[in-house]
Each structure stands twice: as structure tokens, then as C-alpha cells.
Amino acid sequence: MTDCASCADERAAGAAFCEACGRALGAPCPNCGIPGGVGEDGYCQNCGMLAGRPRDHIENDRGEVAAAVTDRGRRHHRNEDAMWLAVRGADVDVVVSDGVSASFDPDVASETAANTAGALLAGSPDVSAAILGAKQAVADLVNSGDPRRTTSNPACTIVLATVRGAEINIGWVGDSRAYWLPPDGPAEQLTEDDSWATHAIAMGADPIAAMQDPKAHAITAWLGADAAPVLPRTGAFTVVGAGHLVLCSDGLWNYLPDPEAFAATVRAHLRAGGTLISAARSLVEFANAAGGADNITVALIPVSSAADVTPAHEALGETPAHEIPAETPADEIPAVEIPAPADEKVKE
Amino acid sequence: MPYTAEAFQNEFLALGATEVNAIITVTSSGSEGGRRTAGATEIIIVDASGSMQAEGRINAARQAAKAAVECIDDGVNFAIIAGVSTAQQLFPAPGQLAVSSPQTRAEAVRSIDRLQASGGTAMGAWLLLAGQLFAQRPGDIAHAILLTDGDNGERHGYLEQVLDSIAGRFTCDCRGVGVNWKVSELRKIATALLGTVDIVAQPSGLTAAFEQMMTKAMGKTSADVQLKVWTPVNSTVRFVKQVEPEVMDLTGKRAEDGPRAGRYPLGSWGAESRDYHVCVDVAPGAAGDEMLAARVSVVEGDTVHAQSLVRAVWTEDSALSTRINRQVAHYTGQAELADAIQAGIEARKAGDDRTATIKFGRAAQLAHASGNKATEELLATVVDIEDAATGTVRLRRKVEAADEMALDTRSTKTVRVGRAQ
Numbered sequence: 114m115t116d117c118a119s120c121a122d123e124r125a126a127g128a129a130f131c132e133a134c135g136r137a138l139g140a141p142c143p144n145c146g147i148p149g150g151v152g153e154d155g156y157c158q159n160c161g162m163l164a165g166r167p168r169d170h171i172e173n174d175r176g177e178v179a180a181a182v183t184d185r186g187r188r189h190h191r192n193e194d195a196m197w198l199a200v201r202g203a204d205v206d207v208v209v210s211d212g213v214s215a216s217f218d219p220d221v222a223s224e225t226a227a228n229t230a231g232a233l234l235a236g237s238p239d240v241s242a243a244i245l246g247a248k249q250a251v252a253d254l255v256n257s258g259d260p261r262r263t264t265s266n267p268a269c270t271i272v273l274a275t276v277r278g279a280e281i282n283i284g285w286v287g288d289s290r291a292y293w294l295p296p297d298g299p300a301e302q303l304t305e306d307d308s309w310a311t312h313a314i315a316m317g318a319d320p321i322a323a324m325q326d327p328k329a330h331a332i333t334a335w336l337g338a339d340a341a342p343v344l345p346r347t348g349a350f351t352v353v354g355a356g357h358l359v360l361c362s363d364g365l366w367n368y369l370p371d372p373e374a375f376a377a378t379v380r381a382h383l384r385a386g387g388t389l390i391s392a393a394r395s396l397v398e399f400a401n402a403a404g405g406a407d408n409i410t411v412a413l414i415p416v417s418s419a420a421d422v423t424p425a426h427e428a429l430g431e432t433p434a435h436e437i438p439a440e441t442p443a444d445e446i447p448a449v450e451i452p453a454p455a456d457e458k459v460k461e
Numbered sequence: 462m463p464y465t466a467e468a469f470q471n472e473f474l475a476l477g478a479t480e481v482n483a484i485i486t487v488t489s490s491g492s493e494g495g496r497r498t499a500g501a502t503e504i505i506i507v508d509a510s511g512s513m514q515a516e517g518r519i520n521a522a523r524q525a526a527k528a529a530v531e532c533i534d535d536g537v538n539f540a541i542i543a544g545v546s547t548a549q550q551l552f553p554a555p556g557q558l559a560v561s562s563p564q565t566r567a568e569a570v571r572s573i574d575r576l577q578a579s580g581g582t583a584m585g586a587w588l589l590l591a592g593q594l595f596a597q598r599p600g601d602i603a604h605a606i607l608l609t610d611g612d613n614g615e616r617h618g619y620l621e622q623v624l625d626s627i628a629g630r631f632t633c634d635c636r637g638v639g640v641n642w643k644v645s646e647l648r649k650i651a652t653a654l655l656g657t658v659d660i661v662a663q664p665s666g667l668t669a670a671f672e673q674m675m676t677k678a679m680g681k682t683s684a685d686v687q688l689k690v691w692t693p694v695n696s697t698v699r700f701v702k703q704v705e706p707e708v709m710d711l712t713g714k715r716a717e718d719g720p721r722a723g724r725y726p727l728g729s730w731g732a733e734s735r736d737y738h739v740c741v742d743v744a745p746g747a748a749g750d751e752m753l754a755a756r757v758s759v760v761e762g763d764t765v766h767a768q769s770l771v772r773a774v775w776t777e778d779s780a781l782s783t784r785i786n787r788q789v790a791h792y793t794g795q796a797e798l799a800d801a802i803q804a805g806i807e808a809r810k811a812g813d814d815r816t817a818t819i820k821f822g823r824a825a826q827l828a829h830a831s832g833n834k835a836t837e838e839l840l841a842t843v844v845d846i847e848d849a850a851t852g853t854v855r856l857r858r859k860v861e862a863a864d865e866m867a868l869d870t871r872s873t874k875t876v877r878v879g880r881a882q
Contacts, residue, residue: 162693190750190751
């Protein structure tokens with residue numbers, strides 16, 4: 114078992130990189146197997162293969178309270194998704210961000226957005242303020258680092274949630290999603306994608322044809338210096354009963370576009386795994402087995418009303434009365450006029 | 462560290478692709494305070510064969526050698542060799558090196574007046590003597606200037622044999638005066654000894670040429686800089702070429718240095734910047750795989766001055782894998798330009814006008830597209846360029862020998878990306 118020599122983080126065991134500080138560990142090369150082959154720069158000194166990037170696969174296990182996993186997937190050469198998961202007692206802050214591949218340094222954009230929004234939520238659980246703070250931080254990236262950032266602004270999506278008891282607040286920009294997963298029945302998508310397809314469907318296009326359009330995944334809102342003024346879309350609701358809040362990037366939901374299938378799959382993994390982290394991990398494996406065409410991030414947070422003291426993940430299968438407002442209260446969600454998109458980004 | 466090494470490449474490869482290309486720009490601000498980190502030795506070799514009497518060449522060569530001597534810094538070791546059928550040391554006493562001072566330089570200038578043109582041309586013997594003199598000062602920045610006006614008269618193969626024995630011991634800049642010398646012969650010497658070759662058509666141009674070479678040599682502060690290239694298993698270095706300021710193939714000069722690494726000599730360095738094209742063949746990876754295709758280091762002995770990574774990332778995204786890297790494309794074009802000119806000259810000499818026209822046409826096109834004005838102008842002395850953009854040229858009936866030799870010797874001169882007008 115290898116602990117990170119640089120920062121003594123025990124999570125480093127068996128990894129090529131220390132997850133805490135990102136240093137390579139002189140581990141055996143996962144590609145050619147040569148012992149101690151991984152050099153300081155992360156490349157195998159024998160076969161030259163990169164042993165792994167620190168962000169290729171990151172897990173955040175908060176026991177029964179929450180779990181999140183992000184993964185590079187099968188096709189992309191790096192993980193441009195980023196996540197933030199903070200747990201204080203029963204309070205949970207969670208952020209998922211997906212870098213826009215067409216922009217420069219999208220991995221930096223998503224990491225900046227997740228970390229900025231997460232840090233802001235730790236100070237104040239204001240989801241709008243957190244998204245606006247993240248937007249500013251991502252927009253500021255053009256003035257730092259690689260000069261190419263000014264010509265192709267780093268950009269990303271964001272979806273975040275705060276859980277305070279049975280109160281859930283969400284906010285988003287782009288097409289990363291939040292779902293409410295009741296003990297049975299279809300999952301309820303809490304977010305509405307800022308995408309061409311969603312926009313077209315809202316304008317009256319045929320949903321199936323719209324989703325099959327090559328432009329379906331072009332996003333119409335994002336965080337970045339070149340983004341239109343962002344009015345974060347938000348929602349708030351109170352959980353009655355128990356269930357799971359699920360945040361994910363399109364690397365997962367692309368394989369489960371149907372709310373029934375999404376719910377069934379997530380529930381199956383929650384049951385099979387036993388723990389939240391193993392469920393999150395196996396959902397990532399599911400997306401990889403399905404092709405892993407994009408980076409995959411999934412966060413699972415069990416939430417139950419104060420009356421329901423049963424740990425949420427054990428409540429699965431039961432059918433307590435639960436209620437999710439079909440429409441979030443008007444006073445808590447800013448009236449958002451979705452303008453016809455002036456610009457679109459093709460995101461993967 | 463005064464050195465930097467920066468890699469320019471498109472690291473993204475299509476699935477199945479195995480060729481990795483990168484341009485490495487090595488820049489040095491020179492050693493601290495511009496001081497040499499080692500001693501320095503300069504040897505001036507002047508052809509004193511009988512033919513040098515023509516066109517006042519020997520007198521011009523005397524003036525040029527004197528001017529070069531005056532450029533030598535105090536404290537630098539130096540010697541002058543008179544090249545005839547054998548190598549004769551003109552200054553100081555045979556087998557000795559002088560230490561430059563106002564006094565020794567004045568003595569050297571006086572000795573140059575004794576230089577008389579009579580005898581043959583034996584470049585192998587001249588270079589061998591220079592090599593023996595340099596051997597007295599191992600570790601020095603060792604540089605020679607070789608001036609000739611004719612063909613080598615030694616038995617076939619002797620010069621090559623000498624070059625093999627002295628390669629890497631010193632750098633040598635070669636100049637041919639007049640038009641009766643062979644570009645290929647001097648290029649062979651310059652290539653083996655990491656130097657330059659050029660024509661000085663008129664004897665009156667010798668002084669300026671010698672001063673320029675010696676001034677440049679005095680600016681060198683490090684003796685023996687090398688490019689160390691590490692590559693992973695199951696990969697091979699296809700080539701390592703200097704591509705700026707001129708094209709020079711270093712592939713054959715590789716010296717193995719431990720497992721999977723080799724060193725390529727770069728010669729002496731001052732405050733300057735040069736570009737290298739490294740091409741590596743690797744085993745193909747899967748989508749998303751990232752490989753370190755080469756780790757390129759600038760080294761001097763055991764000291765690593767700078768390092769740069771050449772990467773390969775396989776992707777299914779053709780928008781990434783088909784991106785053209787400007788630097789790689791530019792220098793690939795510059796190397797092809799040099800090849801096209803040399804092939805054109807050879808074809809023309811062989812009487813194959815059709816091939817010559819095609820080659821010169823391609824050269825005109827490449828020179829024009831890359832903004833290499835100097836080469837385009839030299840080409841225009843050998844062919845009439847009707848349309849550079851399409852490479853339409855006509856061979857000239859009458860071409861001055863000096864023009865063709867200038868085109869040949871300077872065909873390897875390149876320009877940097879972005880200098881295009």
C-alpha cells in the first residue's frame with residue numbers, strides 16, 4: 114500500500130497519482146506493468162504511457178450522507194467534468210460542472226466553476242450567488258494562463274444543489290442535470306436543459322425529431338467570458354417522504370434519456386451496491402459499459418423529510434407519502450424568459 | 462538556467478496513427494555575464510594552393526585572415542594553418558597554440574605576410590592537423606575556419622576517413638572563394654563538423670566573411686551542448702533535424718545514452734535560438750490514451766539545462782487529430798525546400814531539364830508560401846519564376862556558376878514561422 118509521500122494522504126493507496134496533491138507515486142505502470150515504472154511526470158519510464166491523470170477518476174465518499182464519482186469515460190483523453198461535494202453534519206452542498214470541449218482549457222473552467230461555487234455555498238447557501246460567482250471566476254480565466262484562452266474562452270455548464278434537512282435548493286446553467294428519484298415511479302428532472310433540443314421542443318418542435326437533430330446537444334447557455342448575461346435558473350422544494358437527489362453530467366443521462374429507465378437504473382445500482390459510493394461507482398461503470406462516449410459525473414444524496422427518520426437509502430422500496438411540487442414556488446424561482454439563443458456551443 | 466526548450470506540436474493523433482512530430486525551440490540567453498564557461502580555441506585554415514594566385518585571392522585571403530585574427534578575444538588560444546599539399550602551421554611554432562594578446566596577434570599578422578600560394582589541396586591533412594592542435598585543449602570551445610578555392614586533391618575516401626576520426630572534436634565553418642570548388646565537398650565537411658558552408662564569389666568579400674565568422678565564434682559561451690532524446694519502448698526516432706537557422710540532419714550523429722535515450726550533438730552555443738524537428742514512430746494507442754513519445758532535454762555533460770515533453774494523445778475526434786501545427790508544417794516545408802533545390806541543381810547538371818524544372822518549381826512555391834524571400838531571390842537567379850504561387854518556372858539558358866553555387870550553399874537557410882511577409 115502506497116501512501117502519498119508528498120502529503121501523506123492515505124487515499125493515494127494503489128493510485129498512480131495522489132488524489133490529494135496530484136503527485137505521481139512511482140507506482141507500477143498500469144499499461145505495461147513494469148514495477149515502479151511511473152515517473153515523476155506521471156509517464157511510464159518504460160512504455161511512455163501516461164499512468165493516469167489526477168482527474169481521470171475521482172471519488173468522494175461521505176458514507177450514508179452523500180457520494181459522488183467523476184470519471185474520464187472511454188473516449189475522451191481527459192476528464193473535463195468537475196465536482197464539489199461538501200458535507201457538514203446533515204447539510205450537503207454539491208456541484209457538478211461539465212467543460213465545453215469546443216473551448217480552450219474546459220477542464221480548468223469546470224474545476225474553477227465547481228470549486229468557486231462550492232466555496233461560496235459553504236459561506237452562504239445562496240445558489241444564485243454561487244452560480245454568478247462561478248460565472249465570474251470562469252470568465253476571469255481568459256486573463257490568466259495560456260494566451261489561447263482569449264481566443265477560445267474556457268466554458269462549462271453547472272448544476273448545484275444545497276440540502277438542508279428536507280429543503281433542497283437547486284440552480285443550473287447548461288445541460289448538466291439534477292433529478293429527484295422517488296422510491297418508485299419515474300425520476301423527475303428538476304432542471305431544464307439550456308440546449309437547442311429543449312429550446313426547440315419548447316417552441317413546439319417534435320421532441321423525438323428534436324433530440325435526434327445533430328444540434329440537439331448544442332447548449333444555449335454556459336459559464337464563460339463569451340456567455341450571454343447569465344440569469345441562473347433555480348428551484349426550491351421540500352421533500353416529503355424520502356428519496357435521492359441525483360446530480361449528473363450528460364455522460365450519464367445520455368444513456369438514460371427516459372425518466373423511467375433513469376429511475377430504474379439508478380435504483381438498481383443503489384440496491385445492488387449497498388453503499389452510496391459503490392452505487393455511484395457502478396453507475397459510472399454502467400455509462401462506460403454503454404460506450405463511455407463522454408466524461409461521466411454522478412452525485413447521489415439521500416434526502417428525507419424530518420418526519421421520516423429512516424436512513425434514506427434503506428427507505429428505498431418503501432412507499433412513503435412523498436410530494437414534490439410539480440412546479441417550484443413562483444416566489445422562489447426568478448421569472449426566466451428564455452430568449453432565442455443567439456449563440457450555441459456544441460458540447461460533449 | 463539560461464536555456465529554455467519549448468515543444469510545438471499537435472499531440473492529437475487519429476486512431477492507428479503512429480508518427481509523432483514536434484518542433485523544439487531551444488533558446489539560450491548565453492551564460493551568465495556572457496562569459497565563456499570553458500576556454501576557447503580558434504584555428505584558421507587558409508588554402509595556399511597554387512590556384513589561390515588567381516584573381517588576387519591569396520592577397521585577399523591574407524587580409525581576411527588578418528582581420529579574423531584581430532577579432533580573437535584576449536586569452537583565446539589560436540593557430541593558423543597554411544593549406545598546401547600537406548598541412549603547414551603558419552603560426553605559432555609547429556605543434557603549438559598561441560594565447561591571444563595584442564602582442565601575439567601582431568606576431569600572427571606578420572606571419573600571415575609570409576603566406577605564399579604554391580602547391581596542392583589536401584583538406585583531409587589540414588583538418589587532421591587542426592584536430593591534433595585542438596586535442597591539446599580538451600573541453601575548449603573549439604572552432605575552425607576553412608577557406609579553399611578548389612577541389613580536394615587527396616586520394617578518394619581519405620577526407621571521409623579523417624572526418625570520421627575528428628567528428629565532434631570541433632566545429633568548422635567552410636568558405637569557398639571563386640567558383641572552382643565543389644559545394645558537395647565543403648558541405649560534407651561542414652555537416653560532419655556542425656558548421657556552415659557558403660560561397661564568397663569575389664575575393665574582396667573575404668574580409669567581411671572572416672570577420673563575421675570569427676565574431677560569431679567569439680559569442681559562443683558553451684562548448685558542447687547536446688540534445689538528449691528519450692523515447693519509450695517499441696518506438697524509434699525517425700529523425701532529428703536542426704531546422705533553423707538552417708537545415709541540418711542530426712539523425713546519424715546519435716550516440717546512445719542509456720536505455721531508450723540518445724544524444725545528438727548541437728555544437729557550441731552562445732546567446733541564440735535554434736529550432737529542431739523531432740519525429741518519432743510509436744506503437745499506436747487506444748482512444749483517450751496519452752503517451753510520452755519523447756522527452757527532449759538540452760544537456761551539457763551531466764547537466765540538464767532544459768527539458769520539453771513531446772506527447773501523443775489518441776482521439777476519435779478528427780477535429781483534433783487533423784489540426785495542422787503551424788511550426789511542424791512550416792519546417793517540414795523548409796526541409797522540403799532545401800531538398801527540392803539540391804535535387805533541382807543535380808538534375809540540371811545531369812541534363813535532366815524536366816526534373817530540374819519540376820524541382821525548382823516546387824522550391825519556388827515553397828519559398829514563396831513560407832516567406833523565405835532570400836531563397837526565392839536566389840532561385841530567381843537560376844530560373845525565371847513565372848508564378849511562384851503555382852510553382853511555374855522556366856530554366857534559364859545561361860546561369861552564372863556563382864549564382865548556382867550560392868543557391869546550393871544557401872538552400873538550407875530557413876526562416877522562422879511568422880516572418881513571412
